[in-house]
Amino acid sequence: KVLLASVCVAYTAVKWTAPGFNPESLRGARVLVTGASTGIGEQMAYHYARFGAQIVITARREKVLQQVAEKCLSLGAQKALYIAADMGNESDPDKVVDFAVEKLGGLDYLVLNHIGPTPFSMWDGDLEHTRWLFKVNFFSYVQMAKRALNALEQSKGSLVAVSSLLGKMPTPFTAPYTSTKFALNGFFGVLQHELSMKKSNVSISICTLGLIDTESAMEKVRGVIDAPAYPAAEAGLNIIITGATRQPELYYPWFTYILTLTKDWFPSVTNYIIQNTYKYVP
Ligand code: NDP
Known part of the structure; x- marks a missing residue:
């Protein structure tokens, strides 16, 4: 208990001393958000819009992107452009970045979601x-x-990678997804070191999220796990603030941080709890 309390106090102290967020810093900021047709990405697009940013959003479904972009304009975005792309295609990731850099005249935030x-x-x-x-x-x-990277280097910009608690802690029923998130944490963790060693202008933020109440996530876990889900709009805002304040990491909700520590301190207890939290009928 004492150990857990110390960790909570330390975490809170780190949060309090984190550099303050100035919403004005996002006015006119040039932002690219991926996976922005639904879920957390859509909510991030609306937050950036309210802050008066210039946004490019992308996902596969053009019609839905168009509706999100229109709402962004009505919420106050200086620009809201969209480009349909399938990230499973070889050339689409480059196409999307080029589109954003060209249409916005540079890039301040790349939010990979x-x-x-x-x-x-x-x-x-x-x-x-x-x-x-x-x-x-x-x-x-x-x-x-x-x-x-070049465009971000020029603008002293930020790259934000949205990851998951499952990128730090394996749980059942998610082998391919969990593997991709572990890979993301590894790659962008290394990049954080290397950019810092090179004294690069670019900051990298890795966001560890717990269960968030997006339609796609809720559909999956319904009837299998009974855990609280946290609001997508709040998750999105925390991700944006983490990028804007150039913090290397976000844990949302806060206790995901404790879970990443305790799973290593008490592995057998953690595994027992995980396996008994998931309903499985062979
Ligand atoms: P959603 O499933 O709601 O949204 C996924 C987005 O990705 C959609 O905009 C979808 O749009 C787009 N997308 C899907 N396939 C492709 C593709 N092939 N190419 C391009 N875009 C594609 O996800 P969430 O909002 O729930 O999650 C957002 C982020 O948060 C993810 O990185 C996720 O891992 C992370 N996260 C979420 C948690 C949760 O509980 N929700 C928990 C932990 C982390 P379209 O179909 O139009 O292409």
Whole structure:
């Protein structure tokens, strides 16, 4: 208990001393958000719009993107453009970055958030799906980061990678997804070191999220786990603030940080709890 209390106090202290967020810093900021047709990405687009940013949003469904972009304009975005793209295609990640840099005249924030649909079930040995999911959830992130680095370097910009608690803690029914998130944490964790060693202008933020109440997530966990889900709009705002204040990490909700620590301190207890939290009928 004492240990847990100390961790909570330390975490709160770190949060309080984090550099303050100035909403004005986002007025006119040039932002690219991926996976912005639904869920957390859509909510981030609306927040950036309210802050008066210039936004490019992307996902596969053009009609939905158009509606989100229109709402962004009505909320106060200086610009709201969209480009339909499939991140499973070789050339689409580059195409999207080039579009944003050209239309916005540079880039201040690259927010990588999209994920491909994946089953929530026992690993069934589907290698093809795993390979495809790596393309969408991982390689496209790496490709977009590479393509955008120059523009971000010029603007002293920020790259934000949306990851998951499952990128730090394996849980059942998510083998391909969890693997892509572990890979993201590894890649962008290394990049954080290297950019810092090179004294680069670019900041990288890695966001660890717990269960968020988006339609796609809720559909999956319904009847399988009974855990509280946190609001997508609040998750989105926390991600934006983390990027704007150039913090290396976000844990949302806050206790995901405690979970990443305690899973290593008490592995057998953690595993017991995890396996008994998931309903499984063989
Ligand atoms: P959603 O499933 O709601 O949204 C996914 C987005 O990605 C949609 O805009 C979708 O649009 C787009 N997308 C899907 N496939 C492709 C593709 N092949 N190419 C391009 N875009 C694609 O996800 P969430 O909002 O729930 O999650 C957002 C982020 O948060 C993800 O990185 C996720 O891992 C992370 N996260 C979410 C949690 C949760 O509980 N919700 C928990 C932990 C992390 P379209 O179909 O139009 O292409």
